[in-house]
Amino acid sequence: MITRLCGGMLVLPDGCETKDLWIEGETILSLGAGPAADRRVDVSGCYVFPGAIDPHVHMGFAVGEFLSSDDFASGTLAAAFGGVTTILDFAVPEGNESISEALAKRITEATRVSCVDVGMHAVVHRSEPLLQQEIEACIQLGAPDFKTFTTYEGLRLTSPELLEVMTNVRAAGGLVMVHAEDDAGIQARQADLAARGSMSPMAHAESRPTDVERDAVREVLRLQAETDCPVHFVHISSAQSVEIIRNAQQRGRDISAETGPQYLLLDEGVYRRPEAVLFMISPPIKSRRDQGALWEGVQDRTLSMIATDHCPFTREDKMKYADYRKVPTGMPGVETTLPLMFTAWQSRGWPLEVLAQAVSTSSAKRFGLYPRKGVIAEGSDADLVIYDPSGLRAIASKDLHMNVDWSPFENAEVQGAVRDVWLRGMPLIENGGWVGGDAPGEFLDRCSRMKRV
Numbered sequence: 001m002i003t004r005l006c007g008g009m010l011v012l013p014d015g016c017e018t019k020d021l022w023i024e025g026e027t028i029l030s031l032g033a034g035p036a037a038d039r040r041v042d043v044s045g046c047y048v049f050p051g052a053i054d055p056h057v058h059m060g061f062a063v064g065e066f067l068s069s070d071d072f073a074s075g076t077l078a079a080a081f082g083g084v085t086t087i088l089d090f091a092v093p094e095g096n097e098s099i100s101e102a103l104a105k106r107i108t109e110a111t112r113v114s115c116v117d118v119g120m121h122a123v124v125h126r127s128e129p130l131l132q133q134e135i136e137a138c139i140q141l142g143a144p145d146f147k148t149f150t151t152y153e154g155l156r157l158t159s160p161e162l163l164e165v166m167t168n169v170r171a172a173g174g175l176v177m178v179h180a181e182d183d184a185g186i187q188a189r190q191a192d193l194a195a196r197g198s199m200s201p202m203a204h205a206e207s208r209p210t211d212v213e214r215d216a217v218r219e220v221l222r223l224q225a226e227t228d229c230p231v232h233f234v235h236i237s238s239a240q241s242v243e244i245i246r247n248a249q250q251r252g253r254d255i256s257a258e259t260g261p262q263y264l265l266l267d268e269g270v271y272r273r274p275e276a277v278l279f280m281i282s283p284p285i286k287s288r289r290d291q292g293a294l295w296e297g298v299q300d301r302t303l304s305m306i307a308t309d310h311c312p313f314t315r316e317d318k319m320k321y322a323d324y325r326k327v328p329t330g331m332p333g334v335e336t337t338l339p340l341m342f343t344a345w346q347s348r349g350w351p352l353e354v355l356a357q358a359v360s361t362s363s364a365k366r367f368g369l370y371p372r373k374g375v376i377a378e379g380s381d382a383d384l385v386i387y388d389p390s391g392l393r394a395i396a397s398k399d400l401h402m403n404v405d406w407s408p409f410e411n412a413e414v415q416g417a418v419r420d421v422w423l424r425g426m427p428l429i430e431n432g433g434w435v436g437g438d439a440p441g442e443f444l445d446r447c448s449r450m451k452r453v
């Protein structure tokens with residue numbers, strides 16, 4: 001079966017070109033010229049992006065007594081509606097489970113029900129006697145990235161533990177991801193705030209200021225220098241961190257970083273809103289000045305990826321406790337990134353190939369999926385988003401598919417909409433409606449092709 005997409009503006013690595021595109025089976029057969037097609041689809045007037053990759057989501061993630069409200073079924077359906085054809089989620093060991101046991105279980109859980117392709121990162125939350133074997137077992141299972149935390153009780157690694165993980169991961173050819181916020185700094189500020197009786201969402205922001213992120217980023221870079229382990233910083237939120245990471249990259253260090261739409265489009269004013277509790281995420285949303293520095297980081301690719309950290313909780317869950325320390329942190333985002341970022345790009349007049357890099361190509365390259373994913377090229381998976389740039393509309397959570405009753409971007413005006421989505425040559429969405437059948441997503445083994453670009 002050969003399909004010809006006719007008249008679209010293809011967002012290619014070097015720029016946009018109006019060309020037809022041929023799909024055969026699961027892959028892109030050719031661009032610009034091709035054989036007689038069994039099916040023709042008119043996509044004129046639309047951009048054709050490589051399917052977006054969200055390298056940081058948490059479907060059905062347990063946070064204390066709460067569970068993030070999207071499971072793999074609802075979260076990947078929402079992802080597809082947002083033009084995201086690949087998500088990378090996390091496996092967190094529970095109880096005495098080993099890292100690789102948790103990973104195997106999570107892969108099974110995702111593969112049964114997912115609407116888009118799914119890869120998995122393994123979480124290392126304690127030092128293990130069999131760490132090296134566990135890391136190798138995870139790589140065998142298809143997950144070469146190891147997420148670590150410098151904060152959160154039960155997840156946090158000390159510096160010596162993180163050093164050990166980096167040493168072992170480096171030896172195995174993997175990559176370490178880090179949630180960088182300095183735990184001691186947070187604890188001290190939380191104690192201060194408690195003494196003053198501050199329990200509000202604003203106290204959450206005050207307990208995790210930019211210095212807290214900066215100190216952890218510096219410490220991680222110190223450990224990275226000792227081990228030479230490839231490191232990826234998740235959800236960078238502040239100007240100081242961007243500056244430090246940029247300097248390290250310029251010195252040739254193997255470091256990548258992401259930020260998210262919430263940090264690029266919102267500012268700390270959200271913590272003064274009546275519904276401030278909804279916006280509680282970690283790290284918290286920072287100042288306008290930080291926001292400006294993040295955009296500069298995106299522009300010069302210090303922050304090469306835009307990831308959502310999608311981890312929604314319902315209004316009821318978010319509002320259950322008045323004490324900020326008991327509120328589940330996280331917000332929805334996987335479905336809204338592409339329209340929001342397309343709109344932001346248009347307003348800045350930035351080239352769309354840079355948007356494609358930020359929401360797709362860079363993640364594919366860093367996380368071992370390129371060139372199968374992340375690019376419109378002959379032989380790549382036919383993961384495609386047909387984006388119709390015409391018209392303005394307001395984001396409304398009631399129109400979205402995420403299993404949550406609010407959006408941080410409620411009423412935000414966006415330009416255009418996702419019209420069609422293809423996953424490995426299968427139409428998932430046509431004219432804004434689901435046609436993808438039942439759970440077409442597959443697990444992505446990122447190790448048989450473990451090549452970082």
Ligand SMILES: [Zn+2]
Binds near residue numbers: 309
């Ligand atoms: Zn996260």
